[in-house]
Each structure stands twice: as structure tokens, then as C-alpha cells.
Amino acid sequence: QVQLVESGGGSVQAGGSLRLSCAVSGYMYTLKNFFMGWFRQAPGKEREGVAIIDSDGTTTYADSVMGRFTISEDRATTTLWLQMDSLKPEDTAMYYCAATTYLSEDYWRKLRGRGVRPVDFDYWGQGTQVTVSS
Numbered sequence: 001q002v003q004l005v006e007s008g009g010g011s012v013q014a015g016g017s018l019r020l021s022c023a024v025s026g027y028m029y030t031l032k033n034f035f036m037g038w039f040r041q042a043p044g045k046e047r048e049g050v051a052i053i054d055s056d057g058t059t060t061y062a063d064s065v066m067g068r069f070t071i072s073e074d075r076a077t078t079t080l081w082l083q084m085d086s087l088k089p090e091d092t093a094m095y096y097c098a099a100t101t102y103l104s105e106d107y108w109r110k111l112r113g114r115g116v117r118p119v120d121f122d123y124w125g126q127g128t129q130v131t132v133s134s
Contacts, residue, residue: 002026009128022097033108040093
């Protein structure tokens with residue numbers, strides 16, 4: 001079992017910064033092939049991927065946050081981070097940390113090729129609210 005607990009959300013003005021953290025417990029980092037990431041969901045909108053990191057350390061970002069957000073991890077402390085700079089009002093949403101379960105090498109490569117989606121993730125945190133005012 002894997003548990004994910006987010007923290008670091010809050011309210012900031014446009015142009016400000018926040019750093020979200022996700023405490024990861026369980027067997028996550030014993031897996032060879034996996035994805036972890038940050039997603040967000042605004043009221044009335046679908047959940048969308050913001051930033052993804054895979055077991056090779058490769059990162060991908062949504063176009064809307066490219067150059068402003070940075071995903072990183074510390075495997076020693078089993079923590080996933082999301083540094084958010086130059087925040088905009090449209091970044092306002094509930095932010096979730098997520099992780100996949102065990103993936104075969106072939107399936108991991110398939111997902112890596114077509115890009116992961118929320119439905120591919122098995123474990124989710126409870127979310128942390130980010131509100132950006134203009």
C-alpha cells in the first residue's frame with residue numbers, strides 16, 4: 001500500500017510562489033517502473049496533469065505551467081515536490097499528488113510513449129488548495 005499526503009497549499013497573489021510537498025509512504029520507491037505526479041482540478045473542470053516524473057527521473061509538464069513549475073523528488077526522504085513560481089489566477093485549483101502501482105517494463109514504456117493520464121494512477125492524496133488572487 002502507498003500513502004500520499006500533500007501540504008503547502010495556500011493563498012497568494014498573482015506573481016507569487018508556493019511549494020507543494022507530498023510525503024510518500026509505503027513501497028513506492030522499491031518499484032522499478034512507476035510514475036508520480038501532480039494533478040489539479042478546478043471547480044467545474046476535469047482533473048488535469050500538471051507535472052509528471054517517472055522512475056528514470058524524466059519530467060513532463062503541461063503547456064500551461066511550462067517554465068513556471070518544477071517537479072522534483074527526494075528519494076532519501078520519500079518526498080515529491082512541486083515548486084510553483086509566477087503563479088496566475090488560472091492556477092487556482094485543488095492540487096493532488098498521485099502515483100502508479102507496479103508497472104511491467106512494456107506497459108511503463110507504453111505509458112511513457114503516449115503520456116500518462118489521471119486514470120493511469122492508482123494512489124491519490126487528499127489534495128491541497130491553491131488560490132491565486134489577481
